[in-house]
Amino acid sequence: MLDYRDGAAAAFEALYARHKTPLFRFVLRSVRERGQAEELHQDIWMRVIEARSRYQPQARFTTWLYTIAHNRLVDHWRHSGLRIVSLDDEDAQLEEPEGNPGLNPERQAQARQGLERLAHAIASLPPAQREAFLLREEGGLSVEEIATATGTNAEAAKSRLRYALAKLRQALDD
């Protein structure tokens, strides 16, 4: 990002190539609608581009990128009418999703039953827990970095991650 800030276009291309897929999946699995996910993905990168001149390396680029993504998603949920409180409600349950239109139907058909169950279980996690899990799996963030990106403390981040894993484990066992 520093190279891009200093005028190297190739640096941004490398950065984008490295992060585009995990970020896109993070967004897609958070909103569960491909059109929306594409828009949000684009918005997040536009914010990165816009913030180029004032970028300061205070944390890992990945943490900074996912902080932007988190903020964008919070905006999205707020405007979609979802209560922001659900982000911090560890025991909140969302209704079971009807399906994942973001997934390619052919692939869905080919996917094993267990994987489908896992996908559904992830989709049905409360947003805060799902976010913590996805940040860990897609962004490769540590507990501290998850806390930084989501604007919470390490204890809360750790707890969310633990709850998420427990629920996923339960879903796979059932």
Added chain:
Amino acid sequence: MTDNDREEEIRRRYRELAREEPPRALDEAILAAARRELETRPAPLVAPTGRRRWTVPIAAAAVIVLSAVLTLHVQREQPDTELGAPQISQAPARKDEAGAVAPRAEMQQDKLSAQPKEVEAQREKVEAPKVQPQRQRAQEASPAKAAKPAQPPAAESSALATAPAEPKPPADPGRFSPDPGPVAAAPPPPPASAPAPQMQMRQAAPALQPAPRASDSAGATAASPPAAAEERRAIGGLRDSPRFDTRTLAKREAVAEPPEKMLERIAVLRREGRQKEADDLYVEFRKRFPDYRIPEAMREQVLPR
């Protein structure tokens, strides 16, 4: 199976899930926007990192503080020097008639022209050689005064401070006037004892006019209307400039603009090939309407390409 093993199993399975990727068109649009950003806003000459990012703000603050201190200092200094001026000129004025008060009051009103007489006397001393030939010429022109010996500069300046009150108004036309304001503004003195021709006096006076150095700014404002007009034109030009108006108007419009209108503007910009402006407007749009769902029909025309 321990908890750690179960977690590993979940992660392994998660990695086997579908690997969705953003569409190629989206990638290209984002990369194009990144390149456009570089073209329009090149990198800063010195990247503000670490301590260096404070250099510019601190330097700017220092300049502002220094300027303020200097301004205050100059303002505090000025009244002192101005107070000194009347003390010199008041002594002879007391001896004079009441008529002398009016011109002096005029002089005090015009702060800039009421420069300290001491300073003027000093300057006169320095410039005496320059003025001397002119004075000689003027003396030649007025034969009545020709025999009169020249006064010392300091005495001259104090005498000049009360000049309009003196009973012999047709003063030596060659005498250097340190304060041309009141002299120039004063009505031409009635011809009295000295038969100096008025025409010659008027001709001599402009030759000595360069004295307004003491009242440069006031003189410049009052005595040079073309310069003032030029300045007014410059200020007016800035205010009337299209850039000024369009920016202000654009801001006002943007505040009240509905999302549909903004989308139309973005689409128009894209059609005109002004991609960078369209990108900026799109970012602005997203800031104002983060969750506005762009209609399918508009999406193609609006999203960055």
